[in-house]
Amino acid sequence: xxxxxxxxxxxxxxxxxxxxxxxxxxxxxxxxxxxxxxxxxxxxxxxxxxxxxxxxxxxxxxxxxxxxxxxxxxxxxxxxxxxxxxxxxxxxxxxxxxxxxxxxxxxxxxxxxxxxxxxxxxxxxxxxxxxxxxxxxxxxxxxxxxxxxxxxxxxxxxxxxxxxxxxxxxxxxxxxxxxxxxxxxxxxxxxxxxxxxxxxxxxxxxxxxxxxxxxxxxxxxxx
Amino acid sequence: xxxxxxxxxxxxxxxxxxxxxxxxxxxxxxxxxxxxxxxxxxxxxxxxxxxxxxxxxxxxxxxxxxxxxxxxxxxxxxxxxxxxxxxxxxxxxxxxxxxxxxxxxxxxxxxxxxxxxxxxxxxxxxxxxxxxxxxxxxxxxxxxxxxxxxxxxxxxxxxxxxxxxxxxxxxxxxxxxxxxxxxxxxxxxxxxxxxxxxxxxxxxxxxxxxxxxxxxxxxxxxx
Numbered sequence: 020x021x022x023x024x025x026x027x028x029x030x031x032x033x034x035x036x037x038x039x040x041x042x043x044x045x046x047x048x049x050x051x052x053x054x055x056x057x058x059x060x061x062x063x064x065x066x067x068x069x070x071x072x073x074x075x076x077x078x079x080x081x082x083x084x085x086x087x088x089x090x091x092x093x094x095x096x097x098x099x100x101x102x103x104x105x106x107x108x109x110x111x112x113x114x115x116x117x118x119x120x121x122x123x124x125x126x127x128x129x130x131x132x133x134x135x136x137x138x139x140x141x142x143x144x145x146x147x148x149x150x151x152x153x154x155x156x157x158x159x160x161x162x163x164x165x166x167x168x169x170x171x172x173x174x175x176x177x178x179x180x181x182x183x184x185x186x187x188x189x190x191x192x193x194x195x196x197x198x199x200x201x202x203x204x205x206x207x208x209x210x211x212x213x214x215x216x217x218x219x220x221x222x223x224x225x226x227x228x229x230x231x232x233x234x235x236x237x238x239x240x241x242x
Numbered sequence: 243x244x245x246x247x248x249x250x251x252x253x254x255x256x257x258x259x260x261x262x263x264x265x266x267x268x269x270x271x272x273x274x275x276x277x278x279x280x281x282x283x284x285x286x287x288x289x290x291x292x293x294x295x296x297x298x299x300x301x302x303x304x305x306x307x308x309x310x311x312x313x314x315x316x317x318x319x320x321x322x323x324x325x326x327x328x329x330x331x332x333x334x335x336x337x338x339x340x341x342x343x344x345x346x347x348x349x350x351x352x353x354x355x356x357x358x359x360x361x362x363x364x365x366x367x368x369x370x371x372x373x374x375x376x377x378x379x380x381x382x383x384x385x386x387x388x389x390x391x392x393x394x395x396x397x398x399x400x401x402x403x404x405x406x407x408x409x410x411x412x413x414x415x416x417x418x419x420x421x422x423x424x425x426x427x428x429x430x431x432x433x434x435x436x437x438x439x440x441x442x443x444x445x446x447x448x449x450x451x452x453x454x455x456x457x458x459x460x461x462x463x464x465x
Contacts, residue, residue, distance in 0.1 A: 037267035037423070040291070044260035044396065047291035048450070054292040063286065063296045068263070068270035069277040071296040073286045122424075143424055160428045172424025173267065177397060181430045191443075194433045198447045200260070201345075201366055201395025203434030204427040205383045207404045210417045211426030220414075224421045227271070 023053045024187065027084035027111065029127070030058040030074050031104070033094025036066035037173050038121040042088060045180035048196045050188060057081045059103060067092055078107040086183070087115045090176075091123030091142060098127060105131045119168045119183065121176040128169075129154055138164040142172035143213050144228050174211075177202065246276045247410065250307035250334065252350070253281040253297050254327070256317025259289035260396050261344040265311060268403035271419045273411060280304045282326060290315055301330040309406070310338045313399070314346030314365060321350060328354045342391045342406065344399035351392075352377055361387040365395035366436050367451050397434075400425065 026046050028039050039056075046052055056075045058064055063071040076082075089108070098104045108131035112118050120128050123145040128134050129152025139154045140146065140162040149156050157164075160171045161182045168186070170179030181202070185193035210216040216224075249269050251262050262279075269277055279298045281287055286294040299305075312331070321327045331354035335341050343351050346368040351357050352375025362377045363369065363385040372379050380387075383394045384405045391409070393402030404425070408416035433439040439447075 035267070036263055040259055040263035040293070043291040043293055044258070056293050068266040069298065070263070070266055070279050073294040073296065075292065160426070172422075174400060174423045174425045174427060178428050178430065185430055190431070194431050194439070194443055195447050195450065197429060197431055198433050198436065198439050198443060199395075199450060200397045201434055202397045202427075202429050203383070203438065204397060204425075204429065205401050206420060206425050206427065207401065207408055208413070208417050208420055210421050211424060213421065215426065216417070216421050220417055220421060224418050227418065227422060 021051060023051050024049070024085045025055065025082055026052055026086045026088065027055040027057050027076070027081060029087075029089045029104070029108070029124075030056050030064045030072055031092075031094050031098060032064050033067055033092055033097075034064070034090050035092035035122060035173055036068050036070065036072065036090075038090030038092060038124060038176050039072075039088075041174065041176035042121060042170075042180035042183075044200065045177060045184060045196055048199060049184050050192060055081055055084065057107075067094070078103065081107075081111075084111050084115050086117040086119060087111050089120040089124035089127050091121060091126070091145070091173075095123060095127050099130045108133065117166050117168060117183070117187075119170075119179070121170040121179055122172050125149065125154070125169045126152065128152075128167075134167065137167045138162055139167060140169040140171045140175070144172075144225060244274060246274050247272070247308045248278065248305055249275055249309045249311065250278040250280050250299075250304060252310075252312045252327070252331070252347075253279050253287045253295055254315075254317050254321060255287050256290055256315055257287070257313050258315035258345060258396055259291050259293065259295065259313075261313030261315060261347060261399050262295075262311075264397065264399035265344060265403035265406075267423065268400060268407060268419055271422060272407050273415060278304055278307065280330075290317070301326065304330075304334075307334050307338050309340040309342060310334050312343040312347035312350050314344060314349070314368070314396075318346060318350050322353045331356065340389050340391060340406070340410075342393075342402070344393040344402055345395050348372065348377070348392045349375065351375075351390075357390065360390045361385055362390060363392040363394045363398070367395075367448060
């Protein structure tokens with residue numbers, strides 16, 4: 020009997036919960052794996068969607084992880100120079116087999132020094148900050164560079180996680196999970212990437228995201 | 243100033259969390275709306291993915307909802323004859339403007355008598371039970387019949403919620419949210435619906451889901 024693959028997600032206040040809950044649903048069906056949801060304390064963590072999520076582990080109680088996964092979200096701005104968070108990422112990153120992120124979570128990996136010299140994905144509105152952390156921007160929806168696997172914005176987490184399952188458990192199991200999740204998407208519009216959208220639409224969305232952008236610019240500049 | 247649209251999700255132990263968290267992420271960006279996550283108590287509710295979610299309201303404290311949304315999941319079997327749950331669904335359903343579900347959540351709507359004479363979607367492995375509740379099976383990914391909007395299995399919740407936003411707030415806002423969520427999916431395989439998958443693959447997934455199926459058959463037969 021092999022030990023289960025220990026998958027650990029960073030939780031934090033005001034994370035974009037779908038960055039985490041999409042992959043968590045995929046990994047819930049992955050054979051020989053267990054999931055850890057990790058934060059500084061065991062108290063419920065509010066998300067950006069009005070629902071709070073409960074950690075299963077603290078930084079201290081969490082075991083050594085095989086796969087580290089960092090979601091993005093407005094709340095990450097407060098963590099970009101948080102010694103406890105960056106220290107935990109750095110310690111886990113030094114020993115984990117797989118270091119991964121979804122959305123702007125890649126900027127947190129970057130802040131912890133875990134993307135230097137790697138190609139990485141991020142949410143389209145934030146990937147411009149990757150080079151400040153020594154990473155190379157890759158506009159792919161799921162990007163693998165050696166043992167780094169990073170996903171694009173928010174909903175890319177589902178594609179990301181299925182690719183992880185295919186890589187670690189093979190195509191047959193990934194196909195089973197894709198069918199189980201009835202993942203045959205039918206987006207109502209054809210505007211899910213800025214290259215596909217009218218400039219005015221892109222601008223309206225940039226405005227919606229503006230607070231986070233300014234904040235991230237501030238942090239990237241200090242690196 | 244118009245009152246915000248009150249969106250209420252049913253929470254329950256062992257729900258399929260992505261049925262809820264996908265739409266919750268979309269609705270978090272919907273103008274003039276507020277979200278309620280409702281269960282019998284305020285205690286954290288474990289999901290099928292190893293993470294627990296915190297209710298914001300109980301059946302008693304929850305206001306009259308404008309949009310009721312019911313996620314599916316293995317835990318729903320225990321609710322198919324639960325008087326408190328069916329009573330709450332029935333009360334809210336009698337006054338809500340929109341009655342909706344994701345995945346096998348439509349069977350819970352059915353059990354509460356809210357789909358009699360309506361076309362509805364469900365997860366592909368469970369939609370066969372819809373007629374036991376007086377509903378007509380529709381194999382669409384998002385199905386609207388008058389004020390009932392129902393989504394197919396699990397990941398269909400994202401398409402469902404974007405369609406709801408388009409219906410209630412117009413195409414421009416739905417497009418903004420789709421781009422914000424970077425929803426330009428790239429499923430790794432072409433097997434997300436049973437019609438697209440090899441029969442052996444479908445059979446393997448049916449086996450994975452077998453416990454829930456048997457349980458639902460039991461309940462449908464008693465109707």
